[in-house]
Amino acid sequence: MSGGTTGGGTARSGTAGGGTAHAGTAGGGTASGVGRAVVVDRPGAHRLVTVDTPEPGPGEVRVRVAAAGVCMSDRELYDGRRAPGYVRYPITPGHEWSGTVEAGGEGVGPELIGRRTVAEGFRACGRCARCREGETSLCTAGYEETGFTRPGAFADHVLVPARLLHLLADDADLRAAALLEPAAVVAAAVRSGRPEPGERIAVVGAGTLGLLAVQLLAASSPGELTVIDPRAERGRVARESGATGALDPEEAGRLRGVYDLVVETAGAATTGASSCLLARRGGRVVLTGMFAAGATGIDPVHLSVHQLTVRSVFGAPSAAWSYAVRAFTGGLLDPGPLVTHELPLERFEEAMTLVGGGDPGTGKVLLRP
Structure with a gap:
């Protein structure tokens, strides 16, 4: 450098x-x-x-x-x-x-x-x-x-x-x-995911995007809010941000079809595909991380059989910015x-x-x- x-x-x-x-x-x-x-x-x-x-x-x-x-x-x-x-x-x-x-x-x-x-x-x-x-x-x-x-x-x-x-x-x-810029990106993901009270929700990745997602999703009163990240320290921070639990990827890999909503924030090579495996039949997946070329593809057979709704996010529209600023001003986002x-x-x-x-x-x- x-x-x-x-x-x-x-x-x-x-x-x-x-x-x-x-x-x-x-x-x-x-x-x-x-x-x-x-x-x-x-x-x-x-x-x-x-x-x-x-x-x-x-x-x-x-x-x-x-x-x-x-x-x-x-x-x-x-x-x-x-x-x-x-x-x-x-x-x-x-x-x-x-x-x-x-x-x-x-x-x-x-x-x-x-x-x-x-x-x-x-x-x-x-x-x-x-x-x-x-x-x-x-x-x-x-x-x-x-x-x-x-x-x-x-x-x-x-x-x-x-x-x-x-x-x-x-x-x-x-x-x-x-x-608030990454919070607006997360707000776009949350709005796309349409969380409802009592749902089981997973956030894949506990970086800045993931931890901000936890804060916004916690405001929807989920029944379960689990963060998946290989770093135990980040799992601890996620709990402090409002998560009800934390798993490492190996533990999460044993789960299939569990969550109503999965918000992917890591952008790692395998997290797009693995996030779809975590969603229940008829569930929703929002891909927020930035993936590099060569990332593991999502199985189209799995998508069709499980009737998943998959959305992606790149940046944030004006409405998501307004959402994030309101949450910040109202104390829901810190x-x-x-x-x-x-x-x-x-x-x-x-x-x-x-x-x-x-x-x-x-x-x-x-x-x-």
């Missing part, structure tokens, strides 16, 4: 990921100053650079980043394992974040200034048939996402369209709110305890090493500008 050195280069606002930021603030003139941003020039090579404070264009806001989560997709971006078309180098990563609105461009109301917020990552067009149906994560206009093809939040500031904001309470914990490491931007390389390092004591890693 390349070292990240402050002053290793100077990038004008908007250069990491393409495009030039436009001037125009709501509520008071043109901002000036400098900030910092992590720029990944190519796989394995990054810099911590000094950048001009970005100016929001029409319909945009500038957000002062409070915290930004690091996930496996950021590691994939850094390692060069993200699928072509889903990353654009050079790029400032950071798609899980929270912060405070500092300025708005033309057309942005001054009432947004000073508000604590998160924002959707997908830059959906809002005009295609899928967007008009509310399925903004299926936008047909082409893939664009903050932190992958547009500059993200591993920086002091991030620019986003104001229409993508989800405002938080004035006293919201911004450290915990940085996990991501804060999942954070185990908080590092400054200067320690980006250390954050990359922690994520995916295999230590069961490593939960969510945050970068704090």
Whole structure:
């Protein structure tokens, strides 16, 4: 991995990921100053650079980043394992974040200034048939996402369209709110799974997605909520998050046709297929983990004979974001305890090493500008 050195280069606002930021603030003139941003020039090579404070264009806001989560997709971006078309180098990563609105461009109301917020990552067009149906994560206009093809939040500031904001309470914990992006993905899975009170539910994987899923699913009053993960420590955390039990994959492998709903979050080579085996006849399976090429396929004979409903999730539509923010504001979702490491931007390389390092004591890693 390349070292990240402050002053290793100077990038004008908007250069990491393409495009030039436009001037125009709501509520008071043109901002000036400098900030910092992590720029990944190519796989394995990054810099911590000094950048001009970005100016929001029409319909945009500038957000002062409070915290930004690091996930496996950021590691994939850094390692060069993200699928072509889903990353654009050079790029400032950071798609899980929270912060405070500092300025708005033309057309942005001054009432947004000073508000604590998160924002959707997908830059959906809002005009295609899928967007008009509310399925903004299926936008047909082409893939664009903050932190992958547009500059993200591993920086002091991030620019986003104001229409993508989800405002938080004035006293919201911004450290915990940085996990609302993965919580929105989980909310999309939970909404797809349609949990009902008293059901037997399994969550496969006890990473960030799995533990957030446990919290949201616990609110549906399941009769049983079991987490399946090979790491005993993660099983303990899952119980603290609301699970009624924890199994390792070997124990779970002896079960067949048990659960009404299975929410898969691990994205491991075999977990898609094994999750379908756990579901009862007529049960539901939601695949949330990101699978690599070559993962074990799902047996179509098993699907047809058992009449399973299988859904998949990639990102989160606007409705899932609203669901997650409501759950957070109402106290049903508390991501804060999942954070185990908080590092400054200067320690980006250390954050990359922690994520995916295999230590069961490593939960969510945050970068704090």
